[in-house]
Amino acid sequence: MNNIETFERLESNVRMYCRDLPLVFDTAQGSKIRGEDGREYLDFFAGAGALNYGHNDPRMRDAxxxxxxxxxxxxxxxxxxxxxxxxxxxxxxxxxxxxxxxxxxxxxxxxxxxxxxxxxxxxxxxxxxxxxxxxxxxxxxxxxxxxxxxxxxxxxxxxxxxxxxxxxxxxxxxxxxxxxxxxxxxxxxxxxxxxxxxxxxxxxxxxxxxxxxxxxxxxxxxxxxxxxxxxxxxxxxxxxxxxxxxxxxxxxxxxxxxxxxxxxxxxxxxxxxxxxxxxxxxxxxxxxxxxxxxxxxxxxxxxxxxxxxxxxxDEQFLKLLAANCAAMERAVAGYAEIPGVASARCRGMIAGIDFGRSNVALAKDAQQRVLQAGVLVDRCGPNGEIIKLMPPVNTPTEQLEQGLKAFGEAVAAALGQ
Ligand SMILES: Cc1ncc(COP(=O)(O)O)c(C=O)c1O
Incomplete structure (x- = not known):
């Protein structure tokens, strides 16, 4: 249960991201964030780029x-x-x-x-x-x-x-x-x-x-x-x-x-x-x-x-980053092949899945299905017709691949595949 009544009653109309992701978050670790209802999500939104190293990195937290x-x-x-x-x-x-x-x-x-x-x-x-x-x-x-x-x-x-x-x-x-x-x-x-x-x-x-x-x-x-x-x-x-x-x-x-x-x-x-x-x-x-x-x-x-x-x-970090960039590029090449996806672009750990200029509603629907599948993503583009994937760059590769797979399946479902 995500009770958002307090926010709707007291917070200004200017709020934005929370409208597409209408949950109440509580704790977070690495690439995972947990809602107050106990459900865990993969965070491929990552604070719009403010959480490139994930949530609560243990070394930083302890320091x-x-x-x-x-x-x-x-x-x-x-x-x-x-x-x-x-x-x-x-x-x-x-x-x-x-x-x-x-x-x-x-x-x-x-x-x-x-x-x-x-x-x-x-x-x-x-x-x-x-x-x-x-x-x-x-x-x-x-x-x-x-x-x-x-x-x-x-x-x-x-x-x-x-x-x-x-x-x-x-x-x-x-x-x-x-x-x-x-x-x-x-x-x-x-x-x-x-x-x-x-x-x-x-x-x-x-x-x-x-x-x-x-x-x-x-x-x-x-x-x-x-x-x-x-x-x-x-x-x-x-x-x-x-x-x-x-x-x-x-x-x-x-x-x-x-x-x-x-x-x-x-x-x-x-x-x-x-x-x-x-x-x-x-x-x-x-x-x-x-x-x-x-x-x-x-x-x-x-x-x-x-x-x-x-x-x-740190060699281990750099190796993980290179492996993750390769996994992103592979997955994004696959998304470009989904019928109904207009194009998909990637540079390292940032990707845009483009539903086409007149397909904002489709992008919104896909974002909601991706959320139901347990992955947080944001939209961008002139009218919000592009889904933006930006996982923490140090996401364990297995977790990254799991999220990318869930994302691809949810997008294909949104497009009626
Ligand atoms: C390229 C770029 N420049 C500037 C800004 C503004 O940063 P802030 O939101 O911290 O003011 C952003 C925010 O998304 C950005 O992406």
């Missing part, structure tokens, strides 16, 4: 308990703390050094949207320009600046910045587009009506748009174009980052090095709020206090984030 029991500092604004030092050192050791990267780390407010706000502000400050190029289908958050670079008209409202040029992404529900050719024209054609932008903001996989991964060549060409015109490249890795694509960041396979990287959701490792901007060499033009906020840097997340980053040195 948190020990830290709290020892009266470790839990809030410190941006004062120096031992946990922050350890986190910065682990970013340097586990992420920057192996890649030869030189970034400064900015702690923003704990949402992805605030990291995007900071990156846009910094790009404008560093270049003295105001325009930003973003892509059709992009999702960057809900605050005014972040929403201004978000493409979905159903999410945008009046009064947003018009200093944004939207360009179709490499691929989309409306087909492929020569985005780089368009940008060339924008820069070179005196009649384009647009001055050069401060930055291009891009997702290496457009996940909310329906799971459209950018090709390496496209990202490389984008990097070349931005460099040639003195435009900054911001990679928004808030959802595609932290292992979701099989690499730490989704753009890494292209060899591109962005000027600014926004990262949130799973960077804390445990589902605890934290967001950062990685700022390329020479671009840290902030004056002290230029972008502040009370909750910048979460001490508990610093602690769990170091453990999460440590997994990227």
């Amino acid at each position: 948190l308990i020990a830290y709290l029991s020892a009266n470790g500092v839990t809030h410190a604004l941006d004062l120096h703390t031992t946990t922050k030092r350890q986190f910065l050192e682990s970013l340097e050791r586990d992420l920057f050094k192996p890649r030869g990267w030189d970034y400064k780390v900015q702690f923003t407010g704990p949402t992805g949207a605030d990291a995007v706000e900071a990156a846009l502000k910094l790009a404008r400050k560093a270049t003295g320009r105001s325009k930003i190029v973003s892509f059709y289908g992009a999702y960057h958050g809900m605050t005014a600046g972040a929403l201004a670079v978000t493409g979905n008209r159903t999410r945008r409202g009046p009064g947003l910045s018009t200093d944004v040029v939207f360009v179709p992404y490499e691929d989309s529900p409306y087909g492929a587009f020569d985005s780089i050719g368009f940008l060339e024209r924008l820069a070179n054609d005196q009649g384009s009506g647009s001055e050069l932008p401060a930055a291009v903001i891009v997702e290496s996989v457009q996940i909310q748009a329906g799971v459209y991964p950018a090709s390496n060549q496209w990202l490389q060409a984008l990097r070349q174009w931005t460099r040639a015109h003195g435009v900054l490249l911001i990679c928004d890795e808030i959802q595609a980052g932290c292992g979701r694509t099989g690499d730490f960041f989704g753009f890494e396979r292209s060899g591109v090095v962005p000027d600014l990287i926004t990262c949130a959701k799973s960077i804390g490792g445990y589902g605890l709020p934290m967001a950062i901007v990685l700022i390329g060499a020479g671009l840290d033009v902030w004056e002290p206090g230029d972008h502040i906020g009370t909750f910048r840097g979460n001490q508990l997340a610093f602690l769990t984030a170091q453990i999460a980053l440590g997994y990227w040195r």
Whole structure:
């Protein structure tokens, strides 16, 4: 029995995910989450990418308990703390050094949207320009600046910045587009009506748009174009980052090095709020206090984030991740063959099962059947016509395969197979 009466009576109409997944959850461990009625589900929703390492990772949980029991500092604004030092050192050791990267780390407010706000502000400050190029289908958050670079008209409202040029992404529900050719024209054609932008903001996989991964060549060409015109490249890795694509960041396979990287959701490792901007060499033009906020840097997340980053040195974790990416790709290739599925796309541990633009009701029905089969999934795409599969990246492979099988059967049932 899931009694949702209290939520319906007291919580704002703005709530969203709980409408498609109308359960009351209680406990969770790894890739499993339990409803208060005692039923267990495989969580292939994973906090929309905030739980890439699963629920209540025992090492992180034990470290948190020990830290709290020892009266470790839990809030410190941006004062120096031992946990922050350890986190910065682990970013340097586990992420920057192996890649030869030189970034400064900015702690923003704990949402992805605030990291995007900071990156846009910094790009404008560093270049003295105001325009930003973003892509059709992009999702960057809900605050005014972040929403201004978000493409979905159903999410945008009046009064947003018009200093944004939207360009179709490499691929989309409306087909492929020569985005780089368009940008060339924008820069070179005196009649384009647009001055050069401060930055291009891009997702290496457009996940909310329906799971459209950018090709390496496209990202490389984008990097070349931005460099040639003195435009900054911001990679928004808030959802595609932290292992979701099989690499730490989704753009890494292209060899591109962005000027600014926004990262949130799973960077804390445990589902605890934290967001950062990685700022390329020479671009840290902030004056002290230029972008502040009370909750910048979460001490508990610093602690769990170091453990999460440590997994990227752990052979067992890396082997499991590779095996899981292969299992996802195999399963998704199978879903594409189900009659009635329009297409299915996958990049590492993120997949989109596309029911076609006019088939939102079918996608909704399939999502409910998948839920009845014991697997939580979310929908994405312009109108919610695409089911998004994003299991924790370290799900035991057997559990992953079990969930993927149940998913395929429920989708086939929804499509009357
Ligand atoms: C690519 C991307 N950027 C930014 C955001 C905004 O993050 P938050 O919801 O934490 O504000 C999201 C959230 O889904 C996202 O997927």
